[in-house]
Amino acid sequence: MMHLVTGATGQIGSELLPALAEVYGADHVIAVGHRREPAADMPVAAYCSLDIRDQAALKKIVAKHRIACIYHLAALLSAVAEARPQLAWDINMNGLFNVLEVAREHQCAVFFPSSIGAFGPNTPKIDTPQDTLQRPSTVYGISKVAGELLCDYYQRRYGVDARGLRFPGLISYRTPPGGGTTDYAVEIFAAALQNRRYQCFLKADTQLDMMYMPDAIAAIIQLMQANPSELQHHNAFNITAMSFTPEQLAAEIRKHIPDFNIDYRIDPIRQGIADSWPAHMDDQAARKEWGWQPRYDLPAMVSDMLLHMR
Numbered sequence: 001m002m003h004l005v006t007g008a009t010g011q012i013g014s015e016l017l018p019a020l021a022e023v024y025g026a027d028h029v030i031a032v033g034h035r036r037e038p039a040a041d042m043p044v045a046a047y048c049s050l051d052i053r054d055q056a057a058l059k060k061i062v063a064k065h066r067i068a069c070i071y072h073l074a075a076l077l078s079a080v081a082e083a084r085p086q087l088a089w090d091i092n093m094n095g096l097f098n099v100l101e102v103a104r105e106h107q108c109a110v111f112f113p114s115s116i117g118a119f120g121p122n123t124p125k126i127d128t129p130q131d132t133l134q135r136p137s138t139v140y141g142i143s144k145v146a147g148e149l150l151c152d153y154y155q156r157r158y159g160v161d162a163r164g165l166r167f168p169g170l171i172s173y174r175t176p177p178g179g180g181t182t183d184y185a186v187e188i189f190a191a192a193l194q195n196r197r198y199q200c201f202l203k204a205d206t207q208l209d210m211m212y213m214p215d216a217i218a219a220i221i222q223l224m225q226a227n228p229s230e231l232q233h234h235n236a237f238n239i240t241a242m243s244f245t246p247e248q249l250a251a252e253i254r255k256h257i258p259d260f261n262i263d264y265r266i267d268p269i270r271q272g273i274a275d276s277w278p279a280h281m282d283d284q285a286a287r288k289e290w291g292w293q294p295r296y297d298l299p300a301m302v303s304d305m306l307l308h309m310r
């Protein structure tokens with residue numbers, strides 16, 4: 001069974017590739033990227049350069065490599081999408097539409113990463129339910145809600161096995177995220193180690209859901225391997241591992257680097273986005289339907305990040 005990853009050189013893709021190679025064998029993994037190529041030692045059968053908006057080119061790759069499962073990670077993140085809304089719509093929506101169309105024709109399963117960005121200012125902020133009001137106020141969020149609905153539509157109408165997760169902010173040390181509202185929780189580690197100080201673009205008390213990358217990668221693989229008869233939702237599962245503010249993250253880092261200092265210079269765009277997102281999602285549906293269980297909480301994540309970044 002062949003697996004294809006779009007956005008393969010991005011923050012999630014660069015860690016999903018080796019994980020898939022370990023589970024299914026490197027000769028069963030095809031990487032698709034746009035601007036950058038994966039590292040030379042990345043364990044994949046082939047790398048294909050592709051603009052995800054080019055449906056014909058995607059179709060050729062899927063047919064040539066007999067792809068059975070597409071992990072569609074190519075997308076613009078929230079802050080960069082607010083700066084370039086037309087481009088974000090084009091890449092996030094047309095990219096997903098192309099993937100689903102090709103999946104329909106070639107009977108592929110699809111993984112689609114949604115986000116806490118799919119919620120909006122009117123969504124309940126604490127214990128955000130799996131099924132609730134979703135009226136996001138960002139173009140990123142609108143593209144994620146539309147993406148969730150489109151995945152459900154292709155599943156119902158054409159039987160495409162489209163599954164997905166609503167990711168919180170993802171924290172990792174291999175590849176930087178680039179253009180997200182939760183990026184502070186990644187940047188802070190390099191700044192703490194190099195300069196002993198970090199200037200945060202979100203307010204000290206902005207509480208958001210977060211997750212360490214090893215948990216996110218395990219969740220993708222576990223969801224795609226789940227028995228379909230156990231799934232009531234298929235798509236857009238809330239999942240979270242921890243929920244904290246910049247102040248709480250800084251306090252945890254200070255346990256390892258006592259002279260670390262954080263100060264704040266608020267970016268109104270990213271603060272506005274963060275204020276429209278939930279503080280803590282309820283992920284019981286994922287736990288019940290396919291056994292979601294994170295391994296890393298805040299202290300474990302901070303220790304591991306600093307260990308690897310040092």
Ligand code: AKB
Nearest residue numbers: 077078115180181182
């Ligand atoms: C972002 O900040 O845009 C992403 C996300 C939470 O979807 N990390």
